[in-house]
Amino acid sequence: MAWTTTRILNALAEGPKLTRQLMSSFGKDRESMRRCLGHLRQNGFVASAEGVHQITDKGRQFLADGRTITSGPCSGNAASRRGLSLRQRAWRAMGMRDGFSLDDLLTMLCDGSEKEPERNLSRYLAALEAAGYLMRLPRRGEGGATRWRLRRDWATGPEAPAFNTQTRRLTDCNTGQVFKLGRTAPEAGHGR
């Protein structure tokens, strides 16, 4: 959300906007936009009245300082995110391909510098499937490997959903939606 919130603040720096204008510009539903704007108001960066939102002096100063909005500490429950992580690259690759297996992602993305990439992506794919982002394909890949497809209406934006393995919470950083996944979700292995 933090990334989108900064973009919203930048958009408001160009002039006041209606909620629906922001929803259209950022491809967000009303609930997500309400949450983003609420966060900006809470920080004193935006003032809202009758569905019109305007940047405050504090918000302008914040942008002028070249700072970005971050989620802040949240008792260790933050969904783990890094700039160009393996999961972020995998999320992008999923959007490019009609169908893919774990091996497809590994051979496309890994250069040997990643720590336990197979286990990492396997957990991530299982979480995405459990949350409904991925559809398991009936036809298997080489060696009987399980294949998936990213449901196109679930490709919610450029930011990869973040999965916190400890709390088993998957946070869609594009919409702000949080999925609480059960402990029983299996890791996405090759299914051989």
Place this chain on the structure above:
Amino acid sequence: MRKQFVKTENYSRFTAGIAAVEQRGAAEAGMMLVHGAPGLGKSHIVGHWAAESGAVFLRANVDWTPKYFLVELAKALKVDPSGTAQQLFGRLLERVVEAQLPIVIDEAEFTLHNKAVALEKIRDLSDRAEVTVVLIGMDRIQQQIAKYKQIHGRIAQVVEFKPATLADVAHACEQLAEVRMAPALMGEVHRISGGRMREALNVIAAIERIARLNALGTVDVADLEGAPLSFDWQSRTPKTVRPVAPGASRAACAAGGR
């Protein structure tokens, strides 16, 4: 076998081409053409780069029109796809200028139908938003695009994908194989795969299986002589490891082609 991306000579040429296009001046052409025979890893290599750079990756369809392209791009960029083509183009232009994300069009032959009107729209967007566009196509796409002078003139770099070299295959063997392979056997992997990297990976996997079964730490041609490592679907014959000719040095064998 390790599951990793292998940086081949095609990858090096592609990234050098991208660097040249990205460093261009504002007024210079911003399109790049990647072409080559099927199976040489065009989509795989460009996909690797797109996943790192965050480029928008679209696959053209046989029935692509300018509007169809715009709607697909709008969906990828999460821009409202409704309205006329003109309204949509305006919205997309703003978004693309703002994001400055490169755009990749796979199967770019499909943009050439109907006097290349879809490609003309892509060129227009690339020119006005000053973003890099990478077109991926088969061998003959360069000649086909050359018929449209205005589009051809906007292509700043052309990268032809070629079969993997012996050095590429040897590099793949060293990086991916979990058994040690002698140089002569790497030459055989290159010969059997015909320089197609996907095929080379299958051959490496087959060698690993045989090495594991026979508890071999290092594998050479002599260990696999006559073993079928792949299958030629055209001649319907297995592709087997050939013995090293008497008197021929290992190095000469490794450097040999088919």
